[in-house]
Amino acid sequence: VSGTKAALIARLQEADADEEEDVEEEVATAPATALKNGVAARTAQGSKAPAKKKVSKSTDGQKTGARLQRRSGVRKPQAKKAAFAVGELAEASEDIIDWYEVKVLKDLGEGSWQVARLKTGVKQKCEPGYIRKKISEVDQDGPFMAGEHVRFFFERKETWFGATGVLQTEHADGSFTLIKDEDGEDFTCTPDKMIKLGPISKLSDLKAGMKVRGMVAKTDVSGVLVDIGVAKRGSLPDRNMKPAVRNRSDPKYDVGERVLAYYHDDKAWYPATVNRINTDGTFRVLWDDESEEPYDARVQDLKMQARRRSLRPGQVADLWIYSVNLADGKFSLTMYEEQSARGQGDSDWASAFAGVPDDEFFDARVERILRFNLIASLQAPDGTRHTGSVHISCISDRFVDNIYDEVEVGDSIRVRITRADADKRRQKWGNNGLQLSMRVPWGP
Numbered sequence: 533v534s535g536t537k538a539a540l541i542a543r544l545q546e547a548d549a550d551e552e553e554d555v556e557e558e559v560a561t562a563p564a565t566a567l568k569n570g571v572a573a574r575t576a577q578g579s580k581a582p583a584k585k586k587v588s589k590s591t592d593g594q595k596t597g598a599r600l601q602r603r604s605g606v607r608k609p610q611a612k613k614a615a616f617a618v619g620e621l622a623e624a625s626e627d628i629i630d631w632y633e634v635k636v637l638k639d640l641g642e643g644s645w646q647v648a649r650l651k652t653g654v655k656q657k658c659e660p661g662y663i664r665k666k667i668s669e670v671d672q673d674g675p676f677m678a679g680e681h682v683r684f685f686f687e688r689k690e691t692w693f694g695a696t697g698v699l700q701t702e703h704a705d706g707s708f709t710l711i712k713d714e715d716g717e718d719f720t721c722t723p724d725k726m727i728k729l730g731p732i733s734k735l736s737d738l739k740a741g742m743k744v745r746g747m748v749a750k751t752d753v754s755g756v757l758v759d760i761g762v763a764k765r766g767s768l769p770d771r772n773m774k775p776a777v778r779n780r781s782d783p784k785y786d787v788g789e790r791v792l793a794y795y796h797d798d799k800a801w802y803p804a805t806v807n808r809i810n811t812d813g814t815f816r817v818l819w820d821d822e823s824e825e826p827y828d829a830r831v832q833d834l835k836m837q838a839r840r841r842s843l844r845p846g847q848v849a850d851l852w853i854y855s856v857n858l859a860d861g862k863f864s865l866t867m868y869e870e871q872s873a874r875g876q877g878d879s880d881w882a883s884a885f886a887g888v889p890d891d892e893f894f895d896a897r898v899e900r901i902l903r904f905n906l907i908a909s910l911q912a913p914d915g916t917r918h919t920g921s922v923h924i925s926c927i928s929d930r931f932v933d934n935i936y937d938e939v940e941v942g943d944s945i946r947v948r949i950t951r952a953d954a955d956k957r958r959q960k961w962g963n964n965g966l967q968l969s970m971r972v973p974w975g976p
Contacts, residue, residue, distance in 0.1 A: 546665055561616075564571065580726070583956060585603060596805040614639055615677075615678035615699075616637065616645060616663070616679055617667075618636055618637065618638065619636060620636045621633060621634070621636075621650070622636055622663050623666055623667065624647055624658050624662060624664075625662055626662070628661070628662070632650075632651070633650045634649055635650060637655065643660030643700055644658060644659055653948070660698070660912060661697070661711030661712075661716055662697070663679070664679060664680065664681040665677070665681070667681065667730060667731055670729075670747065672728055675952055676723050677970075678700060678702060680709070681696065681697075681728070682696065682697060682699060682710065682726045682727065682728055682729060683729055683759070683761050684696070684710065684725055684726045685749075685846070685848075686725070692747055692748070692749045692845050693749070694761070695712060695713070696712075696713045696714075697711050697713055698710060698713075706722065706723060707720050707722045707723075708720070708721055708726075724894055725848070727745045727746070727747060727848060729761060732744070732760075735763060735856070735861060735863065735925060739853060740853050743850060743851070744852070744853060744865075745849070745851070746758040746759055746766070746848070746849065747759050748843050748844060748848075749765055749845060751773075751844075752767065754767070754769050754770060754899075755768050755769040755772070755841075755842065756773075756843055756845070758851065758880065760851075764863075766850065766864060769919070770865060770899045771909035771918070772917070773841055773867055774868070775840075776840045776842040777842070785809075785815055785836075787806050789802065789805070789836070789840070790805055790836075791804055791817065792804070792835045792836075792837050793817045793829045793833060793834055794829070794834070795827065801819045802819055802820070803819075804817035804819050804827070806834075807826060808941070809921075813831065814830055815828070816828055835936060836940065839898075839941045851866065851867060852864045852865065852868070853866075880940045882913050884916050884918060885949050888913065890948060890949060890950060891973050892949070893946045893948050895911070896910035896944070896946065897910075897921060897945070898942060898943045899919060899941065901935050902935075903940070907919055908920060908947055919966070920968040921967055922945075922967070922969060923969075926968070926969070927939070927968060928971065929971055946970065947970055948968065948969055948973070949966070949967075950969045951967040
């Protein structure tokens with residue numbers, strides 16, 4: 533019996549030696565990234581090499597269990613979910629311009645795929661970035677997925693620019709590596725700086741009431757400009773933008789906001805930009821005149837130069853098409869779905885106020901203040917919203933020298949229609965010829 537037991541122990545020890553050689557060979561052939569992660573983990577634990585597990589020789593069952601434990605301890609890297617499935621219908625291209633339908637045949641590794649054209653059956657190899665999910669079947673509201681064609685955004689000199697690429701790999705932090713269309717280089721981007729490309733690619737594809745997703749590229753005098761993936765950026769005017777939500781704990785003004793600051797030495801208001809919120813409650817502002825030194829202003833010495841906006845450059849938002857002008861190559865957007873459903877654009881303001889008597893007053897909101905007039909938004913009897921201009925002479929019955937002494941941006945006012953002129957020569961300052969007055973009309 534003792535001889536048989538000794539022979540069994542010898543065979544188990546020989547099997548242990550063979551298995552250790554197999555483990556060393558397996559680690560040597562593992563991907564470099566997996567090996568690097570293993571080294572990093574061991575370094576973090578303060579050891580240069582994994583400690584060998586000692587096998588107790590008390591019983592044969594314990595030896596066998598130890599061998600199985602060592603075997604299960606060697607983990608191969610988990611395979612990442614493939615961007616495409618064999619048999620899936622996708623789209624491929626040879627120049628990133630013209631895309632055609634293909635059937636996925638085989639995963640060639642490293643992001644490459646073998647496909648067959650649906651029309652001709654010709655097989656070909658698609659390199660990374662030259663194959664994407666079918667645009668018509670992409671879930672625009674769903675999470676981003678590898679293989680989807682996206683428009684991503686990056687900031688340069690305080691303006692956001694868009695480019696396109698195909699998502700390749702999703703990372704643990706939720707970001708994606710994509711292949712840029714313009715140069716084939718890798719780029720890492722987060723979901724909040726991407727929008728999915730859809731079937732809409734031309735201005736003529738846009739219709740009033742259509743839901744789109746876009747990135748705010750930059751601010752404009754009357755609102756913001758939004759990139760939705762077509763050739764030109766759309767305008768989102770202030771009147772179509774939802775009010776900014778503020779908490780009571782928020783500062784009165786945010787860094788970067790445009791304000792008018794009162795300079796006591798000159799006893800005058802000057803345009804400036806909030807640069808810093810000081811610990812004593814004052815605000816450091818930078819004058820538009822760069823030759824002037826920064827100035828610390830009290831909260832009561834500041835006024836918003838324009839309405840505070842709920843969207844800022846770099847933000848992605850769901851919007852609706854408000855109006856499309858193919859002749860001018862322009863389109864406008866709105867944050868209100870119910871407003872877009874009417875399909876009413878600025879070109880309809882003349883008919884919206886047709887027949888309104890000149891002594892009927894409407895509730896309005898001050899959107900912008902200029903040198904000699906203010907811009908206000910109001911709702912027409914048919915429910916559409918429009919903007920008009922109130923000249924400085926129509927603000928009060930008494931003489932007004934400075935509009936800021938009378939109203940501020942965001943104030944509610946009462947106005948009446950004095951002229952709804954459709955002549956484009958009168959379309960100035962964005963008021964589209966709609967002239968307003970805050971003064972009560974004189975008697976007959």
